[in-house]
Amino acid sequence: MKWIGGRESSNVDDRRGISGGGLAVGGGIIGVIALLLNMFLGGGGSDQPQIQLPDQSQQMTAEEKAADDERAKFVKVVLGYTEDVWGKLFSEQGKQYQQPTLVLFRGNAQSACGFASSASGPFYCPGDREVYIDLSFYEELKNLSAPGDFAMAYVIAHEVGHHIQKLLGISDKVANMRQQLSEGEYNKYSVMMELQADFLAGVWAKHAHQMINILEPGDIDEALNAANAIGDDRLQKQSQGYVVPESFTHGTSQQRAYWFKKGFDTGDMNQGDTFRDPSLQ
Numbered sequence: 001m002k003w004i005g006g007r008e009s010s011n012v013d014d015r016r017g018i019s020g021g022g023l024a025v026g027g028g029i030i031g032v033i034a035l036l037l038n039m040f041l042g043g044g045g046s047d048q049p050q051i052q053l054p055d056q057s058q059q060m061t062a063e064e065k066a067a068d069d070e071r072a073k074f075v076k077v078v079l080g081y082t083e084d085v086w087g088k089l090f091s092e093q094g095k096q097y098q099q100p101t102l103v104l105f106r107g108n109a110q111s112a113c114g115f116a117s118s119a120s121g122p123f124y125c126p127g128d129r130e131v132y133i134d135l136s137f138y139e140e141l142k143n144l145s146a147p148g149d150f151a152m153a154y155v156i157a158h159e160v161g162h163h164i165q166k167l168l169g170i171s172d173k174v175a176n177m178r179q180q181l182s183e184g185e186y187n188k189y190s191v192m193m194e195l196q197a198d199f200l201a202g203v204w205a206k207h208a209h210q211m212i213n214i215l216e217p218g219d220i221d222e223a224l225n226a227a228n229a230i231g232d233d234r235l236q237k238q239s240q241g242y243v244v245p246e247s248f249t250h251g252t253s254q255q256r257a258y259w260f261k262k263g264f265d266t267g268d269m270n271q272g273d274t275f276r277d278p279s280l281q
């Protein structure tokens with residue numbers, strides 16, 4: 001991805017040097033880690049044990065710190081590109097785009113959605129309209145065989161996709177239904193939300209390339225590969241050896257890649273109604 005020299009967003013709250021406290025609740029880009037965490041913690045709830053993670057910044061070498069700062073810069077530029085694209089697409093519809101804040105943290109941080117840790121993965125909190133990212137997720141993606149800068153750009157764009165859903169009132173609608181739904185039914189809606197966020201990430205990639213010419217050969221494959229790597233089926237198979245479709249909250253590898261690609265191919269927000277898609281009913 002071409003990003004060096006790009007405009008850095010000013011909406012980044014860099015808390016990498018600040019230690020938070022406590023451990024996270026789930027809801028991020030991937031379902032399984034949060035699920036395992038909850039199991040590990042005995043089902044979550046309000047009485048979560050407080051686990052203090054070491055402040056890794058003390059242990060970083062100068063070289064690691066430089067790499068970390070480079071990644072922080074990359075995140076700021078990608079967030080800037082999401083502002084450019086969504087600002088334009090909203091204004092074309094006569095609306096004003098309200099930009100989200102992105103919190104960069106290391107180890108753990110507090111959000112309106114609970115405590116975040118590196119184990120929860122990147123996530124969007126509708127309560128404070130902020131995207132939370134621990135840069136160690138880069139390494140996590142590599143471990144999941146999804147390396148590359150555009151894999152990370154896709155992750156950021158997916159979280160910003162949740163912000164778009166918040167602005168359009170979609171996430172509130174789903175949240176309001178939650179109490180009337182069984183867990184299995186709610187999981188279905190969760191999958192529709194997540195796949196739509198993948199779709200919106202694809203829409204972003206398309207317009208960002210048209211506006212700013214960001215893509216290099218192989219970038220879209222990096223994003224599709226990442227979408228594949230964090231499908232519920234793949235992650236469940238890796239972590240527990242079998243797959244439980246009713247417990248899916250983010251969609252299969254195939255579905256995630258499909259919806260990102262659909263967003264990228266069409267660039268048309270109106271093509272992303274995952275809630276009415278027959279294959280997801």
Ligand SMILES: [Zn+2]
Nearest residue numbers: 028029194197
């Ligand atoms: Zn998501």
